[in-house]
Amino acid sequence: MTAPTTSLSEVQQAALIRKLTALADDEIILAQRGGEWTGQAPILEEDIALANIAQDELGHAGLYLELRRALDGTDADTLAFTRSADEYTSARFVELPKGDWAFTMLRQYLYDAYEALWLDAARKSTYGPLAEVASKAFREERFHLQHTALWVERLALGTPESMKRTQDALNALWPYVGQLFQPVAGETELVDAGLLPDLNAVKTRWEGLIVPHLTVQCGLVLPPAGAEQPGRDTHTEDLAPLLLEMQRVAREHPDVLVW
Amino acid sequence: MTQPVNPAKSHIAPDETAEQHAAFEARIERGEKIEAGDWMPAEYRRQLIRMISQHAHSEVVGMLPEGEWIASAPTLKRKTILMAKVQDEAGHGQYLYHAAETLGATREDMIDALLTRRAKYSSIFNYPTMTWADVGMIGWLVDGAAIKNQTMLAGASYGPYSRAMVRICSEETFHHKQGKEMIVLYAQGSAAQREMAQDALNRWWWPALMMLGPHDADSPNTGIMSKWGVKLKTNDEVRQEFINEHAPELLEAGLTIPDPDLHQDEIGNWKHGPINWDEFWAVIKGERGLGQERLATRQAAHDDGAWVREALQAYTNRQRAVAAD
Numbered sequence: 198m199t200a201p202t203t204s205l206s207e208v209q210q211a212a213l214i215r216k217l218t219a220l221a222d223d224e225i226i227l228a229q230r231g232g233e234w235t236g237q238a239p240i241l242e243e244d245i246a247l248a249n250i251a252q253d254e255l256g257h258a259g260l261y262l263e264l265r266r267a268l269d270g271t272d273a274d275t276l277a278f279t280r281s282a283d284e285y286t287s288a289r290f291v292e293l294p295k296g297d298w299a300f301t302m303l304r305q306y307l308y309d310a311y312e313a314l315w316l317d318a319a320r321k322s323t324y325g326p327l328a329e330v331a332s333k334a335f336r337e338e339r340f341h342l343q344h345t346a347l348w349v350e351r352l353a354l355g356t357p358e359s360m361k362r363t364q365d366a367l368n369a370l371w372p373y374v375g376q377l378f379q380p381v382a383g384e385t386e387l388v389d390a391g392l393l394p395d396l397n398a399v400k401t402r403w404e405g406l407i408v409p410h411l412t413v414q415c416g417l418v419l420p421p422a423g424a425e426q427p428g429r430d431t432h433t434e435d436l437a438p439l440l441l442e443m444q445r446v447a448r449e450h451p452d453v454l455v456w
Numbered sequence: 457m458t459q460p461v462n463p464a465k466s467h468i469a470p471d472e473t474a475e476q477h478a479a480f481e482a483r484i485e486r487g488e489k490i491e492a493g494d495w496m497p498a499e500y501r502r503q504l505i506r507m508i509s510q511h512a513h514s515e516v517v518g519m520l521p522e523g524e525w526i527a528s529a530p531t532l533k534r535k536t537i538l539m540a541k542v543q544d545e546a547g548h549g550q551y552l553y554h555a556a557e558t559l560g561a562t563r564e565d566m567i568d569a570l571l572t573r574r575a576k577y578s579s580i581f582n583y584p585t586m587t588w589a590d591v592g593m594i595g596w597l598v599d600g601a602a603i604k605n606q607t608m609l610a611g612a613s614y615g616p617y618s619r620a621m622v623r624i625c626s627e628e629t630f631h632h633k634q635g636k637e638m639i640v641l642y643a644q645g646s647a648a649q650r651e652m653a654q655d656a657l658n659r660w661w662w663p664a665l666m667m668l669g670p671h672d673a674d675s676p677n678t679g680i681m682s683k684w685g686v687k688l689k690t691n692d693e694v695r696q697e698f699i700n701e702h703a704p705e706l707l708e709a710g711l712t713i714p715d716p717d718l719h720q721d722e723i724g725n726w727k728h729g730p731i732n733w734d735e736f737w738a739v740i741k742g743e744r745g746l747g748q749e750r751l752a753t754r755q756a757a758h759d760d761g762a763w764v765r766e767a768l769q770a771y772t773n774r775q776r777a778v779a780a781d
Binding site: 228229232235236237238240241242244245248249251252255256258262273274278297351355356358443447450453456 | 516519520523526527528529530531532533534535536539540542543546547549550553588641645646648649753756757760761762763764765766767768770771774
């Protein structure tokens with residue numbers, strides 16, 4: 198895939214690199230959290246389903262980082278396995294520990310809904326390589342969303358215990374979710390140029406999708422909107438230990454050329 | 457090769473007749489598959505449930521040793537490949553539980569048998585995975601040994617088991633290739649990678665030989681299942697096939713097989729030195745290895761998931777009630 202880098206100004210290119218990296222970082226960290234369920238899911242069928250979702254998220258991270266490599270030549274694995282927590286630009290929403298099955302499914306649902314709608318809009322990007330990637334990823338994300346939406350419903354309408362756990366998960370996640378809709382530095386200019394979806398429009402559609410599902414369909418109560426969140430340069434204390442484990446082998450052997 | 461069946465031990469249950477057995481055995485003789493609804497001896501059913509559920513449990517417990525490395529895989533590609541592999545193992549567990557269900561077993565009973573130690577699983581999964589290279593070595597040797605066994609079982613007389621094996625073998629072959637590719641790469645990689653690959657071989661070679669089961673003279677379950685067309689080769693025959701394929705390939709990769717007695721005989725078979733069966737039995741009995749930990753992990757996952765399964769059931773009941781209105 199060759200990106201038409203010549204049509205981008207230097208400022209646009211830098212902002213696009215920041216955005217692609219942030220998108221990839223969210224996918225990598227969420228996939229890492231999903232992977233923690235391997236062999237531990239409540240039913241065998243969900244070991245299969247969640248592993249599938251996590252692989253897709255990793256695949257999307259690879260696509261975004263490939264777009265970045267076309268812009269500045271940076272290797273995807275170097276980015277994933279050598280940056281420290283300070284250098285990562287993931288949202289705190291995806292960094293939070295995996296929690297129980299209600300927390301995992303609800304987070305995945307809120308994220309899948311956001312990602313599906315963002316990708317849907319990004320299919321119309323004037324930046325060809327992104328439009329292409331978005332079209333591919335969008336198809337997968339729709340399946341994730343169907344799966345996790347149904348899980349949230351089953352848990353919210355299951356037993357008193359599962360209802361309580363799902364409501365608790367929503368209370369815990371809700372203050373963090375707004376961060377997914379915060380633009381990175383320079384993003385607004387890229388939106389104006391038609392390269393990236395407008396996050397406000399995505400958020401409006403997202404709310405239109407998830408609020409009725411959570412409240413009317415599932416009987417959950419939305420917590421009050423939290424205070425404005427700091428940006429992607431502020432992380433949870435959970436990110437550093439996650440990266441320590443994730444980068445352990447790669448960092449132990451910096452001389453290895455090919456894994 | 458069929459082992460002699462102990463004539464003193466009858467496999468004909470009180471409510472079964474010699475004629476029924478003769479007709480059943482004639483079907484197997486003709487190469488027909490026995491299907492779920494067909495008449496079969498109670499002992500055939502019992503042994504198959506034992507074998508198939510043990511096989512399913514091995515897939516499910518087998519997710520754990522490799523699954524531990526998903527978090528630390530050194531590249532995004534390796535992480536994705538490993539996730540896909542462990543996902544396949546869950547899928548194999550699922551097909552196999554379904555195959556056992558066709559014989560009247562239930563998933564709940566089988567899982568309970570695993571957790572209460574009434575059912576076994578392959579003790580190979582009680583060995584620890586010490587380094588990242590173990591992921592490759594398990595793919596090459598453990599999956600390699602499993603494929604030899606499963607290829608044999610693909611010819612088994614029970615249709616649902618046989619068909620599950622055909623599908624599983626094709627996926628396992630892929631895992632085997634990935635494992636071999638990794639280890640061959642590391643065997644020719646940096647000094648640390650070469651050391652990791654050799655160390656992994658040192659630890660996995662003997663367990664891989666042992667996972668194909670005790671020598672034929674000591675294998676209590678072989679006899680009748682050979683006669684009934686389930687176990688078409690003996691443990692030692694399958695082990696020989698495994699060594700013949702893998703010994704030359706490991707040597708060609710530049711690795712040293714940790715058996716000073718290993719040699720090729722006059723007809724080309726690679727012959728191994730004495731196997732330390734005391735270790736095998738100690739791992740099976742849980743005196744060595746991670747048997748306690750593996751089952752504790754399964755138990756914790758099962759317990760932690762109880763409220764989820766209850767919620768699923770409650771939701772399903774509610775949907776049914778709504779549909780009935």
